[in-house]
Amino acid sequence: MSERGSRVWKYGDDVNTDLLFPGKYTYTLRDPEEIAAHALEDLDPEFATGVRKGDVIVAGRNFGCGSSREQAVTCLVYNGVVAVVAESFARIFYRNAINNGLLAVVCPDAVDSIEAGDSIEIDLEASTIRSPAGELPFAPLAPTLRAILASGGLIAHIQQTLSA
Amino acid sequence: MSSPACNPQTFAQKALARAAGLEATTVGQIVDARPDIALSHDNSAAIRLIWLRFGRDQVWDAGRMAITLDHAVPAPTTRHALNHAEIRRFVVEQGIDNFFEAGEGICHQVLSEEALVVPGQLILGADSHTPHFGWMGAFGAGVGRSEMAAIWATGELWLQVPEAIEIEIRGELQPWVSAKDLALEIIGRLGADGGLYKSVEFTGEGVGKLPLSERMTLANMMAELGCKSSYLQPDDAVFSYLARGRLQQAAASPRDEALEETAQELERGALYPDPEAPYEQRHCFDAGATEPRVACPHTVDNTVSVGELAHVKVDQAFLGTCTNGRLEDIEIVHRILDGRKIAAGTRLLIVPASRRVLQAAIRKGWIDDLLEAGAVLGTPGCGPCMGNHQGVLAPGEVCISSANRNFQGRMGTREAEIYLASPAVVAASAVAGHIASPAEVLET
Numbered sequence: 001m002s003e004r005g006s007r008v009w010k011y012g013d014d015v016n017t018d019l020l021f022p023g024k025y026t027y028t029l030r031d032p033e034e035i036a037a038h039a040l041e042d043l044d045p046e047f048a049t050g051v052r053k054g055d056v057i058v059a060g061r062n063f064g065c066g067s068s069r070e071q072a073v074t075c076l077v078y079n080g081v082v083a084v085v086a087e088s089f090a091r092i093f094y095r096n097a098i099n100n101g102l103l104a105v106v107c108p109d110a111v112d113s114i115e116a117g118d119s120i121e122i123d124l125e126a127s128t129i130r131s132p133a134g135e136l137p138f139a140p141l142a143p144t145l146r147a148i149l150a151s152g153g154l155i156a157h158i159q160q161t162l163s164a
Numbered sequence: 165m166s167s168p169a170c171n172p173q174t175f176a177q178k179a180l181a182r183a184a185g186l187e188a189t190t191v192g193q194i195v196d197a198r199p200d201i202a203l204s205h206d207n208s209a210a211i212r213l214i215w216l217r218f219g220r221d222q223v224w225d226a227g228r229m230a231i232t233l234d235h236a237v238p239a240p241t242t243r244h245a246l247n248h249a250e251i252r253r254f255v256v257e258q259g260i261d262n263f264f265e266a267g268e269g270i271c272h273q274v275l276s277e278e279a280l281v282v283p284g285q286l287i288l289g290a291d292s293h294t295p296h297f298g299w300m301g302a303f304g305a306g307v308g309r310s311e312m313a314a315i316w317a318t319g320e321l322w323l324q325v326p327e328a329i330e331i332e333i334r335g336e337l338q339p340w341v342s343a344k345d346l347a348l349e350i351i352g353r354l355g356a357d358g359g360l361y362k363s364v365e366f367t368g369e370g371v372g373k374l375p376l377s378e379r380m381t382l383a384n385m386m387a388e389l390g391c392k393s394s395y396l397q398p399d400d401a402v403f404s405y406l407a408r409g410r411l412q413q414a415a416a417s418p419r420d421e422a423l424e425e426t427a428q429e430l431e432r433g434a435l436y437p438d439p440e441a442p443y444e445q446r447h448c449f450d451a452g453a454t455e456p457r458v459a460c461p462h463t464v465d466n467t468v469s470v471g472e473l474a475h476v477k478v479d480q481a482f483l484g485t486c487t488n489g490r491l492e493d494i495e496i497v498h499r500i501l502d503g504r505k506i507a508a509g510t511r512l513l514i515v516p517a518s519r520r521v522l523q524a525a526i527r528k529g530w531i532d533d534l535l536e537a538g539a540v541l542g543t544p545g546c547g548p549c550m551g552n553h554q555g556v557l558a559p560g561e562v563c564i565s566s567a568n569r570n571f572q573g574r575m576g577t578r579e580a581e582i583y584l585a586s587p588a589v590v591a592a593s594a595v596a597g598h599i600a601s602p603a604e605v606l607e608t
Contacts, residue, residue, distance in 0.1 A: 018571040023550030028243035042573035062357035068292040096308035
């Protein structure tokens with residue numbers, strides 16, 4: 001997977017799941033369009049209307065902390081976001097991301113180097129982000145996670161494994 | 165000596181080895197773990213839709229599933245009601261016996277009362293507070309909806325054996341100070357990501373001095389440290405409580421010998437970290453030196469001493485949730501309200517963590533007193549914790565809450581402020597009308 005020309009939305013530390021997708025919608029909204037419309041509404045009201053297919057989010061520490069709600073990931077996926085780059089991730093969000101085919105990259109250097117609106121390219125093969133500030137290496141993803149991503153998510157991955 | 169079984173192990177290493185059918189595990193190893201219990205709640209209808217993609221008629225093992233309706237009960241809207249109706253149909257179709265209806269209580273509380281999970285077991289829950297089960301020495305971890313669907317289909321899930329942090333507890337809590345204060349102290353000091361991905365393992369003589377309800381609060385709150393799981397070393401008090409929970413399903417007053425026998429059986433399943441376990445970090449906290457703490461908006465690690473917040477006027481005081489909605493928590497509120505009035509302009513909302521908690525509080529006479537004092541009572545469940553219903557806030561309002569999260573927007577609007585505190589501070593603040601320590605209220 002190599003993402004070219006991704007436009008960056010930038011946020012800070014501890015972006016929690018309530019900010020990504022408010023809890024009051026978790027047991028009623030199922031339609032992807034409805035879920036997408038509420039993405040980040042309490043953090044950045046301009047996100048859901050301004051985001052474009054192929055965009056990425058760059059953020060600080062503990063991204064996705066809080067609830068296990070998977071819509072915190074799917075609301076980004078349904079909006080066309082292809083990756084989140086963060087200094088660190090909360091563990092359930094991280095798993096949910098990979099399980100839904102959303103690339104989650106741990107890259108502490110990215111926070112200081114990449115600005116909102118930058119165009120960046122994430123090269124998963126080379127484990128490198130190419131940004132206006134230069135090349136930023138990140139630790140390669142574990143083989144298990146790469147396999148899930150390559151399948152397009154956890155469910156597809158298990159289906160392939162079971163039928164193999 | 166090179167065999168991994170010879171090396172000292174953390175609790176997490178041992179628990180995941182057992183769950184994966186291995187002799188031992190190493191930190192960082194990825195294992196296929198088979199949970200003893202797979203827990204889900206109001207999200208079960210959405211999980212079912214994912215599970216259907218596997219094209220199977222039957223779940224892997226209905227006996228190992230537990231489903232509670234707790235997050236928005238009774239249904240506040242037609243959409244919530246439809247969600248519940250789908251879950252009820254699924255439960256009947258699959259023959260899931262461990263189903264707990266709306267009003268039975270919050271999943272973590274109910275499964276603890278019912279002793280559906282016991283020490284040394286693995287419980288995976290589609291709920292971020294599943295580390296709660298660390299109170300009894302079980303390995304509890306939260307997972308997403310897709311992961312729960314995968315478990316329903318295959319009975320297993322990949323897990324990485326986490327690094328572990330040891331937190332030694334010394335001493336005993338002072339009167340009116342609780343494990344919530346201790347948890348806020350720990351999270352304030354280590355940070356909201358201080359335990360990210362890790363197993364947080366409590367050891368030391370102080371653990372045994374904590375009442376079981378306080379152990380539940382402590383384990384539960386470690387979710388806000390970012391942990392994968394938490395663990396308190398289990399003792400006789402844990403085994404007896406769970407033995408009673410197990411046996412009360414069969415008989416109202418089980419025989420002493422049967423209780424003893426069951427407690428011993430549970431003890432045999434308990435797991436303890438080895439003395440020289442490879443902890444990545446070690447910390448020590450003195451329970452006796454802990455003072456009332458409050459987490460200020462909008463992060464749980466933004467903690468201060470309660471005395472710094474006397475200027476904060478309170479619109480709503482909320483007592484409840486899986487963190488602090490137990491009988492002992494209601495008792496504290498009852499004791500503080502005794503003969504006192506809730507301040508004009510302040511509301512006190514009480515949502516018991518389970519039906520059993522509510523029934524016990526009714527039998528004690530506390531509910532009558534609290535209602536007389538002006539408290540509002542909600543149906544056992546999660547209440548307004550994540551902004552679904554039952555006491556959400558208006559823009560500009562302040563809530564002092566016994567819950568676990570004060571994230572912006574959590575209780576319905578981003579323009580409200582949530583402060584987190586112990587049941588004693590919640591009750592004292594309801595009486596004072598501003599954020600107050602129990603000492604301030606009890607002196608007057």
